[in-house]
Amino acid sequence: MDYTEVLEYWFGDDEKPKTGDVLKSMWFGNDKDLDRQIRDQFLPYVSMAGEGKLSLWLTSPQGTLAVIILLDQFSRRIYRGLSAAFRYDEFALAVCKRGMAEGQDQQLPIIQRVFFYMPLQHSEHMEDQEEALFLFSQLCNFASQEDAGLYENIFRRARNNFDVIKRFGRFPSRNAFLGRLSTEEELQWLSGKGAGMVP
Structure with a gap:
């Protein structure tokens, strides 16, 4: 292969x-x-x-x-x-x-660049989240009018991840999988807005 x-x-x-x-x-x-x-x-x-x-x-x-x-x-x-x-x-x-x-x-088409940058969006380090947000905002600017909705949705996902890391310093939705104890604030978030979100 x-x-x-x-x-x-x-x-x-x-x-x-x-x-x-x-x-x-x-x-x-x-x-x-x-x-x-x-x-x-x-x-x-x-x-x-x-x-x-x-x-x-x-x-x-x-x-x-x-x-x-x-x-x-x-x-x-x-x-x-x-x-x-x-x-x-x-x-x-x-x-x-x-x-x-x-x-x-x-050197890649912009849709492929989305996935090139995904590891930044999945990082629990704030500097990586900041870079991801900047790069995905750039892709929105490069997108055709026909594809604008897709890239705006991708940017929203990046923004959500950024906001979670800014608030908690990690993705609380990973805690159970990684054997990490959740704080009270994280548990409240997981029971509501964060339910089902595992980046």
């Missing part, structure tokens, strides 16, 4: 284009069948990426993006509901930052 299989699965290709609704459901939905499909098709490659065995992919923007998707997106679906869902977050963040330092993100 090479990185194009990851990208074609996640974004579609010219021969088998996926509709916008299908893609949005894939990217932001909670579908057990999709989780199973990704596990069956990509689990070995998620493990290889996590062990640093796909380093050759990192020489191109597309290859770097594929590694980020394996570590940051597919891992969340394969291990949904388990602490392992966040196992590769720091590695994905490092790959993202290295790619940005090399200008790889600037």
Whole structure:
């Protein structure tokens, strides 16, 4: 397998284009069948990426993006509901930052840049959240009028994550999965607005 299989699965290709609704459901939905499909098709490659065995992919923007998707997106679906869902977050963040330092993100279409930057949005460090918010606001400015709603929704998600980290310094919705004790304030938030939100 090479990185194009990851990208074609996640974004579609010219021969088998996926509709916008299908893609949005894939990217932001909670579908057990999709989780199973990704596990069956990509689990070995998620493990290889996590062990640093796909380093050759990192020489191109597309290859770097594929590694980020394996570590940051597919891992969340394969291990949904388990602490392992966040196992590769720091590695994905490092790959993202290295790619940005090399200008790889600037060579990608803006929809692919959304997922290049996702490790920043998933970080529990405030400086990463600030950078994510800035980058996603930029993507809104670059979006076509037709796609404006999608990018505004993505920016709102980034803003929500930013607000949570600013308030709590972490994502309380991860506490149960990671064996962390929640504060009273976090428990109140989790019982209301934060219910079901696990970035």
